[in-house]
Amino acid sequence: MALAVPPGDSQLRHVCVACKHIHYENPKLVVGAIVEWQGRILLCRRAIEPRHGLWTLPAGFMENHESCVEAAQRETMEEACARLVPGPLFALIDVPHISQVHLFYRAALVGGTHAPGAESLETELFDEADIPWDAIAFRSVSFALRAYFSDRSRGQFELHSTVLGPTTPG
Amino acid sequence: MALAVPPGDSQLRHVCVACKHIHYENPKLVVGAIVEWQGRILLCRRAIEPRHGLWTLPAGFMENHESCVEAAQRETMEEACARLVPGPLFALIDVPHISQVHLFYRAALVGGTHAPGAESLETELFDEADIPWDAIAFRSVSFALRAYFSDRSRGQFELHSTVLGPTTPG
Numbered sequence: 001m002a003l004a005v006p007p008g009d010s011q012l013r014h015v016c017v018a019c020k021h022i023h024y025e026n027p028k029l030v031v032g033a034i035v036e037w038q039g040r041i042l043l044c045r046r047a048i049e050p051r052h053g054l055w056t057l058p059a060g061f062m063e064n065h066e067s068c069v070e071a072a073q074r075e076t077m078e079e080a081c082a083r084l085v086p087g088p089l090f091a092l093i094d095v096p097h098i099s100q101v102h103l104f105y106r107a108a109l110v111g112g113t114h115a116p117g118a119e120s121l122e123t124e125l126f127d128e129a130d131i132p133w134d135a136i137a138f139r140s141v142s143f144a145l146r147a148y149f150s151d152r153s154r155g156q157f158e159l160h161s162t163v164l165g166p167t168t169p170g
Numbered sequence: 171m172a173l174a175v176p177p178g179d180s181q182l183r184h185v186c187v188a189c190k191h192i193h194y195e196n197p198k199l200v201v202g203a204i205v206e207w208q209g210r211i212l213l214c215r216r217a218i219e220p221r222h223g224l225w226t227l228p229a230g231f232m233e234n235h236e237s238c239v240e241a242a243q244r245e246t247m248e249e250a251c252a253r254l255v256p257g258p259l260f261a262l263i264d265v266p267h268i269s270q271v272h273l274f275y276r277a278a279l280v281g282g283t284h285a286p287g288a289e290s291l292e293t294e295l296f297d298e299a300d301i302p303w304d305a306i307a308f309r310s311v312s313f314a315l316r317a318y319f320s321d322r323s324r325g326q327f328e329l330h331s332t333v334l335g336p337t338t339p340g
Contacts, residue, residue, distance in 0.1 A: 011233070018188030027232050028196045029271060062197050063181065067264035067333045068271060089329060092259060094237035101199060101238060159259060159329050163237045 027099040030140075031071035032059020034148050035084050037109035040125035041145070043132075044079045047121045051137035057104060057144065058082070072105045080123045083110035091144040094163040102140040106148075106157065139164055197269040200310075201241035202229020204318050205254050207279035210295035211315070213302075214249045217291045221307035227274060227314065228252070242275045250293045253280035261317060263310040264333040272310040276318075276327065309334055 003012045006022050014023040034057060035042040043055045058076040062068065069086045076084050087106035094101055114123045126132075128149050136142045147160040173182045176192050184193040204227060205212040213225045228246040232238065239256045246252050257276035264271055284293045296302075298319050306312045317330040 016186050016189050016191060019186050021186060021193070023191070023193055024231075025234050026196075026198045027234060027236075029199065061194075062271075064195050064197060064269040065266050066197075067266050068262065069264075069333075070266075089262060089331065092238065094239075096235050096237050096240075099234040101232075161259065163239075 025099070027096075027101055029062040029068070029071070030059055030100055030102045031062045031068050031075065031105075032057045032103070032141075033072040033076050033084055033086070033105045033107040034090060034144060035076060035080075035082065035107045035109045037112050037125055040127050041131070041148075042076075042080055042082060042109055042114055042123060042125055044116070044120040045122045045124075046119065046137055047116070048119050053121065054135050054137035055132050055141075056137040057141050059102070059104070059141075068103055069105060072103075072107065076107070077117070079117045079120050080114045081117050082114040082123070084108060085110060088157070089159060090157065091140075091147060091160045093140040093143060093161070095140065096163065097166045102138075102144075104140075104144040139167075195269070197266075197271055199232040199238070199241070200229055200270055200272045201232045201238050201245065201275075202227045202273070202311075203242040203246050203254055203256070203275045203277040204260060204314060205246060205250075205252065205277045205279045207282050207295055210297050211301070211318075212246075212250055212252060212279055212284055212293060212295055214286070214290040215292045215294075216289065216307055217286070218289050223291065224305050224307035225302050225311075226307040227311050229272070229274070229311075238273055239275060242273075242277065246277070247287070249287045249290050250284045251287050252284040252293070254278060255280060258327070259329060260327065261310075261314040261330045261332075263313060263331070265310065266333065267336045272308075272314075274310075274314040309337075 002017050004015045058079045060075040062071040084107035090106045091104040116123050151157045172187050174185045228249045230245040232241040254277035260276045261274040321327045
């Protein structure tokens with residue numbers, strides 16, 4: 001791959017020097033869900049890098065030919081073997097330095113059942129007081145969880161948005 | 171390019187047979203704005219395919235290393251030479267058969283000034299009664315505009331979501 005400006009374009013793109021394919025790099029959507037069951041929230045402890053061993057909401061890269069809600073449902077099934085009833089979009093978090101946009105939907109767990117999928121060490125339903133804040137895998141997950149508990153305590157949910165920048169080293 | 175399942179993956183991906191680069195195809199974000207000035211809405215008549223000659227909200231493919239709001243601002247500047255003050259996210263429209271997610275933000279036009287950019291034949295501020303409904307370029311734009319005028323008339327805006335399927339031929 002080499003960097004070049006294709007004809008009619010205004011930006012540098014990755015172009016394969018062998019097959020000439022233009023590889024447009026666009027931001028990727030990461031979609032997940034805040035899945036609630038009897039007041040508790042479903043978290044997954046990651047069995048993969050990055051952030052192996054830390055806790056996250058079920059979420060992952062959206063695939064072609066699915067909707068955002070379908071992506072949240074698929075990821076919840078893959079990571080937590082859990083079915084959800086989707087609710088409204090709750091958080092949109094830009095992470096421009098890694099060209100990602102994270103979406104989290106509100107959702108209800110079906111039947112209270114969950115189990116670790118291939119990418120999870122364990123899954124667990126947490127009361128707000130027991131959330132392992134010091135062991136959350138991603139800042140976007142912490143942002144979404146804090147906003148969720150804040151909205152829930154005042155009895156009104158709205159869409160929350162933020163832009164996360166790079167963390168300061170050290 | 172050929173289709174193959176990379177090691178550790180579960181899906182077919184496009185892999186360059188020459189350089190072995192794995193080309194992950196993920197849904198693309200198209201981001202735009204419903205830009206209002208003194209009650210009127212900014213539309214652009216397209217100078218490019220697809221939908222050459224039809225009217226659209228300023229919108230386009232999000233680029234790496236920008237936020238969603240920055241993408242809406244950039245596209246509005248590129249297509250309508252217009253500056254906006256961004257508001258909340260107003261619409262999220264899945265278009266899974268073409269693997270796109272369209273976002274539209276509410277926004278206020280700065281100074282009332284606009285002019286066609288390189289991709290527009292003309293730009294114009296429309297009263298609701300004058301919107302060229304039969305000449306709107308994309309269904310997601312029609313959806314967002316109708317929801318916008320509906321919310322505006324009742325004096326309360328909320329996030330609107332939908333999933334658009336393929337159109338029936340004929």
